[in-house]
Amino acid sequence: MHPETSDASVPDLILDGRPFTRAEGRDHALDAKQIRRLLRIGLLRSVVRGVYVDALVEDSLPLRAAAIAKVAPPDAVACRRTAAWLLGIDTLALSEHADTPKADFVRQTKARAVKISRANGHSQTLFPGDVIDWYGLQITSPMATAVHLARHLRRPFALSALDAMARAGLITRVEVQDAIRRYPHHPGIVQARELAALIDPAAESPGESWLRLRMIDAGFPAPVPQIEITDGVNGYRIDLGFLDSIPGTADRHLGLEYDSDKWHGTPEKQREDSVRRTRLGRLGWDILPVGRWQVWGEDTALEDSVGKILGLVPRSRRW
Template sequence: MDDLICELLGDDLFFLRRDALARGLGDKALARLRREGVLHRVRHGAYTRRSHWRSLDRAGRHLLRARCAVRAARADVALSHTSAALAMGCPVWGIALDDVHLLRLDGRGGRREAGVCQHHQSYAQEDLVMRDGLVVTAPARTCLDLTTITGVEPSLVVVDHLLHRGEVSRQDLLRRSRDMPYGPGSLTTGLTLSLADGRSESVGETRLRYLLWRGGLPSPVPQLAVTAGGRVLYRLDLAWPELGVWLEFDGRDKYVSYLRPGESVVDVVLREKRREEDIARRTGWRCIRVTWRDLADPDRVVARIAAALAGGPVAA
């Protein structure tokens, strides 16, 4: 039985019910394997090993459901919207991952079924690319599509990421947005593109820029270089040179990712403190530190930054 399961799973690590039935593995056997903890039902008519399912994060589970949906589809489809963004390795924030999004390529009407939303929209050949054996909407099309199903902040996270990676350009996004074949979300599209900046290097930096804009604060310069003798010494996450303030975003994994061989997290914290002191000495500016936890209270963090920009104390 295990050999048959391995053959069915193959390199994709999932199989459809119809494949199992064709190999003589019926519904009763599939139900028993689920009860015994061998198999997990990914979606209706699709299975994987339970151990594999448990090893996946939210994005990985969504992509597995997406692969199952593509194989089960009765028409030519491409991953689109959120599913395409995940297939391209984009971070997603504030976007539900419950539904797999597919663009129908046969020109027929879209449909919605449990866990799958098929979209019927016109497309050009430049709108489609291959990623890991799947047809997905191209980066520019994916950015624009996302703005039609979610808000500015979640859309901005993906757009900034793809701009930073150089997979899209602002000019192309603006050009393509003028030819979008659908109206809903056009206000979100325009605002997202006006705020997008590929210099942001993380979800946290993008979200901070959005919160600052929403709070009516001056726009910071992302990744401002601090130089000496013609060489770059440091890059600041966000800075207001004219106000003498810069901001560092301490993400969830910042200190772990900065570890050098033989260092502890304490060593990284001390090194970061020395870095901050050296920047302050060279520039005369003040530093604000914001953590991921701070973003859970947007009004408070915006008020703290506003006070610092006005010359007030930099509160914790």
């Protein structure tokens, strides 16, 4: 597998590039020890818990569906985070990127929740039209998926998932609000109503959604995502901005930018950010960079700093 190649050859793919379980691996003389070794040296990757594929195979929605089908009970429907993932939406919590989560399933009937070691079984209401065929797999529809994510995920991850689904054109705010009315007394419906009203397809990353929710939960006006600024020559976009002028100024505004570790962690990128924010300052925008630790930590310094600039007293943190 993966032999040295020449211009005239192509490396063989493990199990021809098909996703497979450990049991299927054994059928092809690939035992658990060999799978662990191939994972460790980067020749295999885990698609979903208990399902693997050659590392050279590109990620795709059909591949994801084929992988989930390997662990899906015949009478179950992929739902919640798994359904979102199959639709191309990442809903993982920060810590879960280090591990492959279990798949989420619900039964179409009123039978007991799915029980399988490699999956999370759920009991939830499925209305007519809530189940669709997706690359040969039964999954909850985008709208049903959005409603159940809004009900059951932690607030920040629920909102970032809803924003991403709206940005992808899978849902709209009004549609989700209408759909939520079908669940008047279901668990989590109060949170779902609150978050549905905040859906904004302009948010371009989970970090922006989390930061926006942090500001809203602090009692500040909802900052506007992706504000476009130009100096007549160059164009700029600010992750989040408050459109009202900063109190005590003629026409200065506060902008917030979520500096992720991945995209803003290098010295070169930090220098670029500094130059860009200096230019935005000349255009009337005071930019406050915000790191992940400020959004997720227990320290209230972020809310205190923003509140001081806006002349507002922040509410206590909700998450």
